[in-house]
Amino acid sequence: MSKKIQIGWIGLGNMGNPMVKNLVKAGYDVTVYNRNPIKSNKLKETTNINIVGSAAAVVEKSDFIFTMLSDDAALKEVYHGPAGILSATSERTFIAIDMSTVSPETTKLIAEACAEKGISYLDAPVSGSVKPAEEAQLVIMVGGNEEAYEQVKPIFGALGKSSTYLGPNGSGNVAKLAINLFLGITAQGLAEAVVFADKNGIPASQLLPLINAGAVGSALTKLKSDNIINDNFSAAFALKLLAKDIRLATANGMDTPIGKSLSATLEGAVEKGLGEEDMIAVLKYLKD
Numbered sequence: 001m002s003k004k005i006q007i008g009w010i011g012l013g014n015m016g017n018p019m020v021k022n023l024v025k026a027g028y029d030v031t032v033y034n035r036n037p038i039k040s041n042k043l044k045e046t047t048n049i050n051i052v053g054s055a056a057a058v059v060e061k062s063d064f065i066f067t068m069l070s071d072d073a074a075l076k077e078v079y080h081g082p083a084g085i086l087s088a089t090s091e092r093t094f095i096a097i098d099m100s101t102v103s104p105e106t107t108k109l110i111a112e113a114c115a116e117k118g119i120s121y122l123d124a125p126v127s128g129s130v131k132p133a134e135e136a137q138l139v140i141m142v143g144g145n146e147e148a149y150e151q152v153k154p155i156f157g158a159l160g161k162s163s164t165y166l167g168p169n170g171s172g173n174v175a176k177l178a179i180n181l182f183l184g185i186t187a188q189g190l191a192e193a194v195v196f197a198d199k200n201g202i203p204a205s206q207l208l209p210l211i212n213a214g215a216v217g218s219a220l221t222k223l224k225s226d227n228i229i230n231d232n233f234s235a236a237f238a239l240k241l242l243a244k245d246i247r248l249a250t251a252n253g254m255d256t257p258i259g260k261s262l263s264a265t266l267e268g269a270v271e272k273g274l275g276e277e278d279m280i281a282v283l284k285y286l287k288d
Contacts (some may be wrong), residue, residue, distance in 0.1 A: 006061055008030075008032075008066065011100070012032050012040055015068055015069065016068035017100075019133055019159050020049065021129060021134075022159055024047050027186055028158070032052070033053070033057065034050070035074075052088060054083035056085065056087050059088035067099065069130050074194075075098060076110070082150070086114070093120065095120045097117070097122045099126055101241070104140065107170050108169050121170075122142055123143045123170060124143075125141060128138050128160070129236040139161065139162050142163060149163075163264055176245075177245060178249075181246065183220070186218065190220070191282045194208070233274075239274050239278065240276065269282055
């Protein structure tokens with residue numbers, strides 16, 4: 001009888017929480033560390049997980065360690081901090097997988113540090129927000145060692161509808177930044193259309209069904225229509241996180257006209273205090 005796969009998970013934000021639930025549903029044993037223990041304790045009330053007190057302690061119990069964190073700084077701390085993954089003295093062999101949206105440079109640095117300890121490291125960011133995470137319908141893009149990817153691929157199947165190997169470390173990050181650039185441009189375009197129509201007497205409740213029925217309608221326009229019509233900007237994907245991703249894209253060579261406009265809009269919206277709201281809150285910024 002084969003040994004049951006042991007998964008370590010670090011990060012229980014809006015995305016990490018449902019992703020852990022899906023791993024448990026798929027039959028994996030999952031050990032969790034979260035910097036805020038309230039979140040892990042709350043998850044344990046409904047989901048059969050093990051909880052440990054540090055990232056290093058996850059190493060002792062895991063064949064695969066996943067991270068899903070907010071930004072580069074959080075990821076670096078989890079790996080290089082005093083109780084981080086790389087501080088662990090265990091001889092246990094594992095593969096490390098980061099599903100956060102971070103810079104390719106950060107990925108390459110952490111991958112090099114892991115390689116020095118014989119650890120394979122994959123960058124595997126996802127396309128999709130909370131609902132696709134809950135429904136295991138994420139699109140996963142992967143950079144790193146292809147043999148390691150093949151070992152992790154069945155686990156990805158419990159988290160998403162597809163996973164694609166793209167090349168060496170950083171490839172997944174670049175693909176994710178490109179997708180989020182397009183996402184942001186689409187969101188700003190939708191918001192600008194709504195603002196223009198409203199100024200000329202056509203409310204969003206009339207415009208959005210027309211958009212969604214026509215050639216320019218998309219999954220995103222349909223997903224955000226109710227938010228716009230009902231002035232509901234609770235975050236499925238926080239505006240501040242999209243702003244962070246566009247900053248990363250800019251740092252990696254994004255210098256196109258629409259991308260620059262998007263960057264200015266997002267930074268302005270964050271400065272105005274809209275960062276915690278959903279990305280489509282760019283509409284509120286553009287209205288003023």
